[in-house]
Amino acid sequence: MFGEKILNYWDDIVRDLGRMVAVPSVAVPSEGEHPFGDQCARALDTAVELAESYGLKAKNVDYYAAHAEIGEGEGNAVVMAHLDVVPAGEGWATDPFKMELTEDGRAIGRGVADNKGAAIVALHCLRAIKDAGVSGKRKLRVIFGSAEEIGMKDMAHYFSKEQHPDMGFTPDAGYGICHCEKGGLNFNVKAPNNSPVVKSFTAGTVANAVPSKAECRIVCTAAEFDKLSEAAKSCEIEIELTRTEDGATLQAKGKAAHAASPQLGKNAASYLVELLTEVFGSERMGAFFGFIHERIALTSDGSLLGVDISDEPSGPLTFNLGIVNVTPESCSLTVDIRYPATKDGKWISETIEKAVREAGLEYVLLSDAVPLYLPKESPLVTLLSGAYKEVTGEDCTIFSMGGGTYARQMFGKGVAFGPGFADDIPAHEHDVNEQINLEKFKLHAQICLEAMYRMYTAD
Structure with a gap:
């Protein structure tokens, strides 16, 4: 199982997530060089810096979004995650912008669940595939957005400048596969x-x-x-x-x-x-x-x-x-x-x-x-279902949701897939004390790597 290779990078994932949580990247419409504010720009700069430090190609697209990339070819498979967060609000038990690791195996901080944790995992999945010397059939990108929480105008600009995906997913929902998003x-x-x-x-x-x-x-x-x-x-x-x-x-x-x-x-x-x-x-x-x-x-x-x-x-x-x-x-x-x-x-x-x-x-x-709707029988859903079963040994459920994710920015070529599990602790996204269970998140990381590996190498 290729997905288990991500565990070799776990300490780096936790360290880098703490660094990203420390950036209070609440998106705000702005004029000038930074369209969604200085802190969102800082988060994109951090993502590019991390990617380049791991030997990945990276690009900042006018501070609307950025991507890290491996591979060559005409095709383009993507994982889309966002680095902007909603305001912290009042009533936290900890500093929302200083990630706290608890004795019972949780990480607490604004963005750990929505969506910085998944973004950092996807970045290290790219790193793991590169380090393994895998030969792919297409480009594989992790796209980092900066305005998902305030209307996703970041992606309209990004895709006006960059290649559209042939397939992809956003780890910004829950498992199994969300093939249908409300308008x-x-x-x-x-x-x-x-x-x-x-x-x-x-x-x-x-x-x-x-x-x-x-x-x-x-x-x-x-x-x-x-x-x-x-x-x-x-x-x-x-x-x-x-x-x-x-x-x-x-x-x-x-x-x-x-x-x-x-x-x-x-x-x-x-x-x-x-x-x-x-x-x-x-x-x-x-x-x-x-x-x-x-x-x-x-x-x-x-x-x-x-x-x-x-x-x-x-x-x-x-x-x-x-x-x-x-x-x-x-x-x-x-x-x-x-x-x-x-x-x-x-x-x-x-x-x-x-x-x-x-x-x-x-x-x-x-x-x-507009809503998103991909048939359950589509090749992408089949590929992601296979990755999920390879790691967990269980069949992958197909569901719909009311949340709006970057999947609807993929021109009908993507879905939401992970990172949450139905039997996990409440993540409290958009609420105080946002958190993740690190053991469950390790499982997500393995699924994410397996899925990215399969998108990269599929015929």
């Missing part, structure tokens, strides 16, 4: 702030995570403050109230989750809006908050907007109120939708836009990433 639709709702109650409201930092915290400043009487305090006692999440000269400040503490599974979290923004509406009424809350109450509330399936649809390959639509920003003058919110692979994003957008405009608000479609 991803993001939109804004904007309005003037006409609420006599709410003067400011903030929740969330990225659209693709359930906001765990929401804060607002309101104007209210002493009697209304007492009523609000009493109502907060029966709320499902913690609400902290502080009396001010003309009203109050409120802090809501929910539970973060990935936007692909918003039902696993508790949306602090939604709960806080519901509490305020219960006390002050929808009309006094104003048109913007009235829309949230009437058309979103605590749902995570789009049902109040009439878009709660589903299909057999990929399951139901998910709906996440990810960001809310309100000032005394203006209001805005951002929603992340993952829709079934066989359904139409345009219909979903038009349906929601109609409801938004009927409420007297402004609708802005931000993005509509």
Whole structure:
């Protein structure tokens, strides 16, 4: 089994992962030489430096992405991973940007699971194949992205300059093989702030995570403050109230989750809006908050907007109120939708836009990433299934998911494959205390090398 050769590089993998975690590479749109910020640029520089130190060819493509490569030929097999991360958030038990190795065999740090760990493993898989002197049938690249978490515009630029893949996978999901990814639709709702109650409201930092915290400043009487305090006692999440000269400040503490599974979290923004509406009424809350109450509330399936649809390959639509920003003058919110692979994003957008405009608000479609769907019988799925069985001795399951990965950037030639296992510890991606089980990750590393070896040498 070729895959077990990666174990010879394990100490280097752990060391290099710690180095990469130390780069706080939260992607932010930027102008100038570094399109996604200085820290994402630093992460790409680190990947190129590591690759070249191991004797691999490497290239930085305008600080949008980079790749490391072995082999020659017209064909191009790829493994795509991303080095950008979501913000750390509050409540970590350790420093999120200093990887902690625990006595029970875990690594904790922002990005260890999503997706720096898999990126570093793939880099060392290239190194292992090179060191073994394997003769390949095509080029084999590991592509390092820097804006996966904020819309994947890194890949549009990268592939405008570089060769498209003939086959590939992204280790940014879970085992077995994700042959089907839901579509991803993001939109804004904007309005003037006409609420006599709410003067400011903030929740969330990225659209693709359930906001765990929401804060607002309101104007209210002493009697209304007492009523609000009493109502907060029966709320499902913690609400902290502080009396001010003309009203109050409120802090809501929910539970973060990935936007692909918003039902696993508790949306602090939604709960806080519901509490305020219960006390002050929808009309006094104003048109913007009235829309949230009437058309979103605590749902995570789009049902109040009439878009709660589903299909057999990929399951139901998910709906996440990810960001809310309100000032005394203006209001805005951002929603992340993952829709079934066989359904139409345009219909979903038009349906929601109609409801938004009927409420007297402004609708802005931000993005509509088309779904990914590869038949289970495709040669790539067969190849990866074989690699998985070679290492684990078990058949590889084929599944679909709501998460959007780089697989949909492979022009119909790739899938998501690994690195997580169903029986593993929770990785807490997009949450505090992100972590991996190092023994399980060793198993992933062997599968990854076996798969890359087979893509490199397959006829």
